[in-house]
Amino acid sequence: MPYPILDPTGTTETAARAPRAPRRRNLRGVTVGLLVNTKQNAAPFLDEVGRLLIAEHGATGTMARTKVNFAAPAPDDLVKEMTTSCDVIITGIGDCGSCSASAVADGIAFEVAGLPAAAICSDAFRVTADAMAELRGAPGYRYATTPHPVAVLTPDQVKQRAAQVLDDVMSLLTEPE
Amino acid sequence: MTTTPDPEEAQAAIEYCYAQGWSDGLPLVPASQPLVEAFLATTSRSPDDVIGELEQVGRNCTVYLAAVNAAMAGCLPEYFPVVLAAFDALMRERAARGGGWQSTSGPAPMIVVNGPVRHELGFNTQGGAFGPGFRPNATVARAIGLIVRNAFGIRPHVLEQATQGLPGRWSICLAENEEESPWPPFAIDGGQPAGVSAVSATLLRTCEFVDNRHTPDPEQILWDVADTISRTGSLIFRDTSAGVVFCPEHAQMLAEAGFAKADVQAWLIEHCGRTGADLRRAGKNGLRGIARFADADSSEDGTFTRILPSPRHVPIVVAGARNAAISMVVRVFGEWSGTAVEVGT
Numbered sequence: 001m002p003y004p005i006l007d008p009t010g011t012t013e014t015a016a017r018a019p020r021a022p023r024r025r026n027l028r029g030v031t032v033g034l035l036v037n038t039k040q041n042a043a044p045f046l047d048e049v050g051r052l053l054i055a056e057h058g059a060t061g062t063m064a065r066t067k068v069n070f071a072a073p074a075p076d077d078l079v080k081e082m083t084t085s086c087d088v089i090i091t092g093i094g095d096c097g098s099c100s101a102s103a104v105a106d107g108i109a110f111e112v113a114g115l116p117a118a119a120i121c122s123d124a125f126r127v128t129a130d131a132m133a134e135l136r137g138a139p140g141y142r143y144a145t146t147p148h149p150v151a152v153l154t155p156d157q158v159k160q161r162a163a164q165v166l167d168d169v170m171s172l173l174t175e176p177e
Numbered sequence: 178m179t180t181t182p183d184p185e186e187a188q189a190a191i192e193y194c195y196a197q198g199w200s201d202g203l204p205l206v207p208a209s210q211p212l213v214e215a216f217l218a219t220t221s222r223s224p225d226d227v228i229g230e231l232e233q234v235g236r237n238c239t240v241y242l243a244a245v246n247a248a249m250a251g252c253l254p255e256y257f258p259v260v261l262a263a264f265d266a267l268m269r270e271r272a273a274r275g276g277g278w279q280s281t282s283g284p285a286p287m288i289v290v291n292g293p294v295r296h297e298l299g300f301n302t303q304g305g306a307f308g309p310g311f312r313p314n315a316t317v318a319r320a321i322g323l324i325v326r327n328a329f330g331i332r333p334h335v336l337e338q339a340t341q342g343l344p345g346r347w348s349i350c351l352a353e354n355e356e357e358s359p360w361p362p363f364a365i366d367g368g369q370p371a372g373v374s375a376v377s378a379t380l381l382r383t384c385e386f387v388d389n390r391h392t393p394d395p396e397q398i399l400w401d402v403a404d405t406i407s408r409t410g411s412l413i414f415r416d417t418s419a420g421v422v423f424c425p426e427h428a429q430m431l432a433e434a435g436f437a438k439a440d441v442q443a444w445l446i447e448h449c450g451r452t453g454a455d456l457r458r459a460g461k462n463g464l465r466g467i468a469r470f471a472d473a474d475s476s477e478d479g480t481f482t483r484i485l486p487s488p489r490h491v492p493i494v495v496a497g498a499r500n501a502a503i504s505m506v507v508r509v510f511g512e513w514s515g516t517a518v519e520v521g522t
Contacts, residue, residue: 005194006208007199009199009242010328070276097281098233098277098280128335
């Protein structure tokens with residue numbers, strides 16, 4: 001009997017299925033957590049999404065936090081702090097190899113913590129974002145995309161993009177009756 | 178009568194490995210339990226020891242998985258301690274523990290081997306230092322690539338998002354030409370004592386040659402190197418890091434003129450950089466945090482900005498043949514940890 005050819009990957013187990021947080025009917029009166037990953041234009045983009053959720057959908061306020069290491073998932077204490085203070089979460093902008101994946105990982109972490117989340121990624125990074133969702137036990141996890149590139153946009157263009165993605169963000173965060 | 182292996186069996190085994198998605202594109206050596214056991218016998222480390230972890234993807238690499246991948250890469254068992262030292266050295270790089278393997282820049286590990294192990298295992302220490310042709314150099318570097326692909330699960334187009342990548346991503350393993358270097362071995366810069374076999378590693382964004390064989394003036398060599406280091410295309414943050422792999426001829430010319438390695442580093446730190454006008458022309462004059470961006474402000478046009486913050490950002494190695502005055506600028510991704518790892522037993 002010949003020897004089997006050995007597997008170099010070491011993987012056997014599949015990730016436990018990650019729960020999805022219950023959706024809200026609307027965003028009236030909520031605090032929107034903005035998890036900014038330091039990529040160019042991420043802060044003004046998320047700020048504008050937050051502003052529009054207040055102006056057009058009745059959110060009460062925003063709380064912005066910055067994730068220093070864009071390549072890694074948000075640290076547990078940051079997730080805990082935002083979960084305590086916020087009702088829904090926006091993460092982004094996934095605009096690079098590692099940060100797109102980790103923006104989605106962050107979204108899933110907040111779902112597990114019980115908060116509806118909307119990750120926003122550049123559309124050039126769909127495959128890597130989907131792969132991360134699968135790794136985190138949330139295959140098919142939905143997130144919002146904005147056309148690539150994001151980093152070169154002017155402040156006015158960033159605002160337009162935020163406005164364009166708003167409907168998708170709303171449909172990710174809410175489930176109207 | 179001599180017997181040769183059955184080529185059809187070998188081909189079937191190679192195709193099996195391709196079909197599993199394990200290959201970097203080239204044929205793999207199918208790993209069997211006896212072969213992997215021969216690798217594990219070269220180290221006192223336990224097969225279950227975790228030698229690297231990539232938190233964001235929830236994967237790690239054990240000594241056992243490293244052995245399987247090194248075997249598949251075509252290493253001989255006796256190379257395995259060098260693979261382990263190289264991987265340890267790489268895991269000391271912040272970029273390699275973070276998002277580096279997934280990055281759009283697609284960085285390549287540069288592995289530098291020092292000490293007696295170079296000759297004991299038959300590493301190429303001479304001409305074609307960056308080129309192919311030598312089993313230890315080629316397969317140790319390839320083993321790292323297979324570990325990233327298989328143990329960490331970072332595959333091209335999926336979790337690996339290199340825009341263009343770079344040539345020879347999994348093939349840069351230099352054995353320093355200590356015999357023709359006028360300076361102490363690179364491993365000493367990494368904190369190892371003289372005479373020890375040790376491996377250093379960092380990640381590179383590219384390698385750029387500096388061909389300068391017609392001047393007897395060592396400072397002209399350094400100006401030529403500085404021009405390559407200072408090119409704006411590579412500047413994306415406030416600081417940069419660029420090493421130089423000097424050919425023996427350049428290194429000896431510098432040493433004869435009185436330049437110790439530290440003097441070369443100090444010279445490059447002083448002279449590498451661009452004026453504000455150059456940076457503004459390329460849209461890289463502004464700083465937001467540590468990232469460069471296009472700022473309309475021209476008030477700094479006349480200011481010369483230095484880009485190399487410390488000697489650790491200018492690692493210097495000597496490699497290649499003494500047959501021409503051609504050196505290589507190696508563009509470091511992030512920054513070198515500044516440490517070398519002893520080849521263990």
